[in-house]
Amino acid sequence: MAPTAYRHPLACSHASEPGAPAAHVDLLAALVNGDFTTPDFLTPRPESPQPRIRDELNGVVNLPTTSILKELDALWDGHLPQALRGPGWSVRSRVIEAIEHYWSHSFARFWVEHRSILAADIQYRATQMAAHGLAGALETLSPHVRLAVDQLTAVSRVGTSYAASLSGRDLVFVPSFFTLGASYPVDPTGPPMVIYPARGQRSTSAQPAPTGARGGHNLLSASRADLLGMLDGPTTTRELAASLGKTEQAVNQQLQALRTSGMVEASRSGRCVLYRRTEVGEDLLRMVRAHPAADHPIVEPVHLAGPHV
Incomplete structure (x- = not known):
């Protein structure tokens, strides 16, 4: 801002x-x-x-x-x-x-690519924490953030500094594209949180990916719209296949096409891969449902608004 x-x-x-x-x-x-x-x-x-x-x-x-x-x-x-x-x-x-x-x-038309950068940063911080502990992970965020026993402190270069007790409270790391260094809540009595510059920002740009690269030529058929409509929450390929009466291979092919187009995202939980709609997918599905047309059963994927700062 x-x-x-x-x-x-x-x-x-x-x-x-x-x-x-x-x-x-x-x-x-x-x-x-x-x-x-x-x-x-x-x-x-x-x-x-x-x-x-x-x-x-x-x-x-x-x-x-x-x-x-x-x-x-x-x-x-x-x-x-x-x-x-x-x-x-x-x-x-x-x-x-x-x-x-x-x-x-x-943001909306760029967010799928940028969100992947943030997800990669979270995985990196988790690895750092597992290897070096909380104090070691904090040192990789900013030289201005310190942990002494259970007291988190951060020194601001321009505004009010921060000090919060972690005793009995979880600390949340939040990667961001829009902070120059470590940022934190104004209210130190609230839940502790550190916002920091995400790794890999230089690999992103403000230019939307080419349509072909984002799967823009993969059209949303009626069957893919049905599949997208079932992803209200994290769901496995097996669950989707059973509900649709299709093979897991067929459903997985559809999911990968939707994922390439930025309408579906995947996350792993143990041995399972869970799929759910992205905000791009939600907006497209909402548009399809609001304007059903029997003579236009195929809709080209687009990036619609879905606020986030």
Whole structure:
């Protein structure tokens, strides 16, 4: 949200987009103060290794308006920018609308590729922790993060530093494309979390992958739409094959085509490979269901909006 501060190409794409309303740009800029601090509700602690933007936005929607206003007031020490003034319900609505628009214009069409970079970073950190312990893993995040017994500290180069007790509490590592160094919650009494620059960012770009590379020529048939519709939660090939009355080999071929197109993602749990829809797949499925057409049973995969910051 502070494009000039970050090297990542996605960070500066929103303000330059012709479709970015000035009000949205002003509001997003107001969510970052002069110390590059943002309110904690914008960076919620993930509840799973692969959180989804809609779940995170729903978390903001369900927050008490007073909590949101309190965080914004603390962000600006009581001197709110004009973009954040007004009735609480209006401020909340405008914040969510701006974030959704920000996602749609700056992230949605790139997110499948970028998300894989974050997933790879999480695996790397897990390996580091297994080999060197929590303290050793923290040292690889940033030289400004330290662990002394059960006390986590982080020294900020521009804003308030951080100190939180880990006694009896889980620490969550969160890789990000949009932090210059270690970041952390504003409220040290909340669940401990460290946000840090993800490894491998230089291999990404703000240019969408070529259609052929993303499987754009693989069309979504009625059978693939049915398969996509069954992936509400993590599901195995065997479970899908049994439900559809097809062989596991046939279902696996369909899944791989959907995965190549960015509509399905896979994760391993023990010996099982679990598949589920991505946000790209959810948006495409929603579009197909909203506009069924017997004379157009095949729909070309596209990348639709699904907010995330």
